Amino acid sequence: MARKRIVIVGAGFGGMAAAKALKGADADITLIDRTNHHLFQPLLYQVATAALSPADIATATRALLERQTNVTVLMGEVTGVDAELGLVKTTDTADLAFDWLILATGAAYSFFGHETWAADAPVLKSLADALVIRERLLGAFEWAESHAGHQDIGGALTFVVVGGGPTGVELAGTIAELCRSTLARDFRRINPASARIILFEAGPHLLSAFPRRLSGYARKTLDALGVEVRTGVAVDHIDADGLAAGRERIATHNILWCAGTTARPAAKWLAAEAAKNGAVKVAADCSVPGHPTIFAVGDVASSDAGGGRTLPGLAPVAKQQGSYVGALLKARIAGRREPRPFHYRDLGTLAVIGRSRAVADFGWLRLTGFTAWLTWSLVHLMLLVDFRSRLMVYANWSWAWFTHGRGARLVVRHD
């Protein structure tokens, strides 16, 4: 019998966990991703706000899998799947033949049909995104210092974050600290502390996935940091001059989009049934109904969680599903008993709001403030994928905590 060929699309939490779970499996595994790195997305907002460098939270995928000789890592863009022939189509290399396919392509941000807004409201999903946002944030202050007195100063020093989920809250809080503290003494002609930071959330509460008390704490903390929080207000329009929302018209050149997400187009590749956000509906073993050799894990999968709910688009779900499918295939290849249907183990959720301020929800325990922040810091340090990243993030955080500084305040591109 020929050695089984497994293709994994995407080197995020789901795809990487699947590859690692297949360690030692008697199979030829190909892991393809359009970047060359595995990214620790939960800390991406810290790259966007100049606290960390890209290399602190991203590691070359092939370096992480160096010793796992049954895996070939490729950098390339997948354009489709031929389920019948068992082929993954890519732009960059020959078609990849598979016996089993694991789709772990993740999600992108959605502008709810207003795709033209994207040019003026960058999103935060990749390292490239984070560097674009960093350059824009820092560039806004540089422009203002060079153009003190200019009529556009107000727009240059107004920062709007759209979306009150964890990423939106983290960004708004961190930008506020950047203005009020890190940059406060560095300018002579403008006062960074006078910058406006506004956070829009269409729903009634920030951090809607958290218990109400923690949402309330997040709001109070952002208030104290000087962030203007607008809940229950949807954004109507965005262009280069600013944004309209409800009765308000805000002049700004700095809008960050952290609102709804949409799954990447794997469902279309398979003509499979999809949830409202485009995610592939999967069976209890993460396989795609009608395609027993194809699995979907993480944000690109829509998994029934009972009671009409689906599993949330969180890193732990992707990791656990990836490990599950990897283990399932490894058992299948070895002819061992396969694991029981996938069951998500909720280990709790965390969100950080600012220096020494966070919320943590473990179900049986809910924390706010410094204790939650310390928990958040330790958990995230431990979750980083390699020793080097832990060392670098720890060093950067320690330095930043004591000095209020940000180590990566760089504008690198020239236009």
Added chain:
Amino acid sequence: MARKRIVIVGAGFGGMAAAKALKGADADITLIDRTNHHLFQPLLYQVATAALSPADIATATRALLERQTNVTVLMGEVTGVDAELGLVKTTDTADLAFDWLILATGAAYSFFGHETWAADAPVLKSLADALVIRERLLGAFEWAESHAGHQDIGGALTFVVVGGGPTGVELAGTIAELCRSTLARDFRRINPASARIILFEAGPHLLSAFPRRLSGYARKTLDALGVEVRTGVAVDHIDADGLAAGRERIATHNILWCAGTTARPAAKWLAAEAAKNGAVKVAADCSVPGHPTIFAVGDVASSDAGGGRTLPGLAPVAKQQGSYVGALLKARIAGRREPRPFHYRDLGTLAVIGRSRAVADFGWLRLTGFTAWLTWSLVHLMLLVDFRSRLMVYANWSWAWFTHGRGARLVVRHD
């Protein structure tokens, strides 16, 4: 008497030293640079070869001068100088009026009239350059792994460095180590150790500014690392397919240009007398003849060193000249006795060739090998501008030394 206005153009070693020497001076100082950061150029090749992150060797200029309240830092591009009216013209802000002007604009690479080569032979002067080179280097291996068997594999895995000065030698040595050691186990379809690295030098010796014995050591070390060194061979032509030099035609998509430098156009701004490389000829006090209120320091200045020679384009020269002019103006403002004519104090030169291999020339002492490398490492750690950079570089170096790894192996841009 009105407070004196001093404009400094360029935040490299020369401009930054001038600004710092003016600490406490009763003057309004404006420091303008086209980037927002002070860059430690001697380690830029380590960013280009994925060993360090940009933030490890670059710090926001305004953060470095945060406490020096007589300095305003601006990010902007200078386009000319009106010496008569005492104005610096910029694209980004209103004209800057000066009583004294310090030009510290540095040098760029020169293609000796073949400016079209630039597209296929990137240079290494700025952080943006270093990231372009890093993406190309790493991208070449990624492309090769995806296209094993393709006819262009040879060109993808051939790396040519043009110019055998310190930067060329450092790059060639580091790329060789990257191929032979760091990347060796990370690919399944290609063998990175089979990559060709070729170093061209038009003159008869590598590191021509060093004593002959040290040049010879550099060559032997590069030989041992598997770098093909061609001295006495000038490059005749470069295009997207490769390079022609002497009788050789080399197919390669990876050419790095580290040959001749040319001063940035300050001499033209002043219509001042320039040396062959475009540098402004300066008097013994670094002022520009005919323009007693204008000074030039560092690579943009051509300073008589006696015997028909000029001072070399090295960081220590720029730093010492910048400090000198800053101190001179500070004394002039305070009505104190001005310092004697500038005298360059040669503290020695160093160049690194690879892991644990370097050369050091202190005149009275010449070192090679591990001792020179240790000296190089310690000196460069000490010269880094702030504590955070030292900490980060030290941590990265330690990690790399023990693991042979490179921490910043990231391809960030999508084309």
